[in-house]
Amino acid sequence: xxxxLSIEALRAGHGEAVVIPGLSLALAEGEALAVLGRNGVxxxxxxxxxxxxxxxxxxxxxxxxxxxxxxxxxxxxxxGIGWVPQERNIFRSLTVEENLTATxxxxxxxxxRIYEMFPRLRERRANMGNQLSGGEQQMLAVGRALMLNPRxxxxxxxxxxxxxxxxxxxxxxxxxxxxDEGMATIIVEQHARKILQVTDRAVILDRGEIVHQAASxxxxxxxxxxxxxxxxxxxxxAA
Amino acid sequence: MTxxxxxxxxxxxxxxxxxxxxxxxxxxxxxxxxxxGAFAMIGGYVTALAMNRLGMPFLLTLPLAFLVPALIGxxxxxxxxxxxYRRSHLDQVLFSIALVFMAMTAADWLLGxxxxxxxxxxxxxxxxxxxxxxxxxxxxxxxxxxAVLVVALQLxxxxxxxxxxxxxxxxxxxxxxxxxxxxxxxxxxxxAMGSGLAGLSGALGIELMGLDPTFPLKxxxxxxxVVTIGGTASLTGPFLAALIIxxxxxxxxxxxxxxxxxxxxxxxxxxxxxxxxxxxxxAR
Numbered sequence: 001x002x003x004x005l006s007i008e009a010l011r012a013g014h015g016e017a018v019v020i021p022g023l024s025l026a027l028a029e030g031e032a033l034a035v036l037g038r039n040g041v042x043x044x045x046x047x048x049x050x051x052x053x054x055x056x057x058x059x060x061x062x063x064x065x066x067x068x069x070x071x072x073x074x075x076x077x078x079x080g081i082g083w084v085p086q087e088r089n090i091f092r093s094l095t096v097e098e099n100l101t102a103t104x105x106x107x108x109x110x111x112x113r114i115y116e117m118f119p120r121l122r123e124r125r126a127n128m129g130n131q132l133s134g135g136e137q138q139m140l141a142v143g144r145a146l147m148l149n150p151r152x153x154x155x156x157x158x159x160x161x162x163x164x165x166x167x168x169x170x171x172x173x174x175x176x177x178x179x180d181e182g183m184a185t186i187i188v189e190q191h192a193r194k195i196l197q198v199t200d201r202a203v204i205l206d207r208g209e210i211v212h213q214a215a216s217x218x219x220x221x222x223x224x225x226x227x228x229x230x231x232x233x234x235x236x237x238a239a
Numbered sequence: 240m241t242x243x244x245x246x247x248x249x250x251x252x253x254x255x256x257x258x259x260x261x262x263x264x265x266x267x268x269x270x271x272x273x274x275x276g277a278f279a280m281i282g283g284y285v286t287a288l289a290m291n292r293l294g295m296p297f298l299l300t301l302p303l304a305f306l307v308p309a310l311i312g313x314x315x316x317x318x319x320x321x322x323x324y325r326r327s328h329l330d331q332v333l334f335s336i337a338l339v340f341m342a343m344t345a346a347d348w349l350l351g352x353x354x355x356x357x358x359x360x361x362x363x364x365x366x367x368x369x370x371x372x373x374x375x376x377x378x379x380x381x382x383x384x385x386a387v388l389v390v391a392l393q394l395x396x397x398x399x400x401x402x403x404x405x406x407x408x409x410x411x412x413x414x415x416x417x418x419x420x421x422x423x424x425x426x427x428x429x430x431a432m433g434s435g436l437a438g439l440s441g442a443l444g445i446e447l448m449g450l451d452p453t454f455p456l457k458x459x460x461x462x463x464x465v466v467t468i469g470g471t472a473s474l475t476g477p478f479l480a481a482l483i484i485x486x487x488x489x490x491x492x493x494x495x496x497x498x499x500x501x502x503x504x505x506x507x508x509x510x511x512x513x514x515x516x517x518x519x520x521x522a523r
Contacts, residue, residue, distance in 0.1 A: 077419030089414035102403035
């Protein structure tokens with residue numbers, strides 16, 4: 001199957017600091033990849049570098065065979081990358097509906113479908129972006145990215161800081177997007193065990209490098225690599 | 240009394256159109272552009288020259304008075320201003336005040352230092368009466384035209400996709416770009432629109448304020464007062480401020496000519512003591 005995204009020897013960071021010294025990764029059409037790792041190992045920098053808001057020192061990126069290495073973030077988004085940033089970054093002086101439509105591109109994902117997936121957003125459609133709960137902001141950020149009708153979705157810690165019941169609701173939606181819609185997705189997550197259940201494959205990062213990669217099912221069956229790289233076996237088992 | 244009020248409102252609405260571009264670039268894009276008045280002057284000269292040298296009718300010159308400064312504004316934004324967005328406000332002030340002096344000198348050299356005069360078409364001269372109140376035709380024309388512009392501007396910002404994308408770009412530039420908004424293009428278009436509105440107001444203002452190479456400096460004081468008093472959180476603040484300043488200036492010069500020109504500064508001081516954040520304070 002053709003790669004929807006390929007990253008070759010990416011070297012990236014912020015300012016003078018190199019966070020990712022050299023990383024290569026490929027994602028197949030319709031594949032869902034979990035990016036795991038402790039805090040500060042470069043997971044967010046990796047996603048930010050794919051959309052292009054970090055400083056790139058070297059390497060190249062291609063989206064569905066097209067070189068996007070030198071494209072600015074807006075052109076990458078238009079080429080088909082749907083970004084859900086870590087801080088959600090909801091536009092606060094736009095209404096919920098404007099947040100969804102201002103950057104929308106035509107395609108199968110429409111306002112009606114987003115509202116059907118997240119009925120709460122429909123109730124809040126006239127609220128301003130700064131009047132939402134954390135869960136609503138996250139739903140809006142996911143909906144906003146889908147409205148771009150992307151070829152690949154980047155989710156940066158979608159469940160961060162949310163109440164457990166909202167986390168489950170959101171994960172169910174993400175599973176639907178991945179499984180039913182076949183959306184190629186990269187998810188950065190702290191809750192390893194929960195996200196492994198909705199992804200095909202996982203990579204574990206440490207100091208900006210891939211230190212382990214495996215099928216998600218294999219990691220669920222034998223969590224030893226999770227334990228050695230993340231030290232989260234107890235937390236993962238409890239969840 | 241009512242006549243003065245109507246004159247003041249007409250003058251105030253003109254000031255608002257003049258200041259609206261500055262309110263948008265300063266309030267939304269956080270850029271201090273003191274050269275805003277230079278674009279107003281360009282608009283004024285476009286209308287004056289088109290009428291006096293080419294014999295174009297007044298109304299036909301108005302679209303030109305918008306388009307020419309808008310075009311120059313777009314080019315200046317891409318070539319000059321865009322480089323200063325990330326610089327300090329002091330750098331922006333120094334840069335744009337230099338542009339003011341260059342524009343003034345250029346106008347003086349090209350067109351001379353004397354006042355430009357235009358003759359309004361007959362139907363805009365003189366006055367008519369409603370219920371015994373004399374209203375200048377041109378003042379009424381200004382009020383109607385500026386009201387249409389105010390409503391149009393508000394609708395563009397609040398209701399259109401362009402307006403939403405502009406607000407998104409201002410809220411969070413990084414996220415906006417990552418979601419496919421061409422922030423640079425949006426800012427250039429916004430800057431051009433503000434410059435065009437300034438130019439249009441400069442053309443409309445020849446009759447009220449005159450037009451000579453010192454116009455940018457004269458206007459700078461007024462638009463800065465309007466934006467300072469109004470605050471830049473919304474366009475409603477500058478709009479109210481423009482009406483207050485316009486009315487006060489006209490009434491002051493009529494009733495207390497000795498104090499006349501100073502009255503607006505007094506008003507500014509009082510209003511800023513009462514509402515240091517501007518008439519409409521930011522929501523944050």
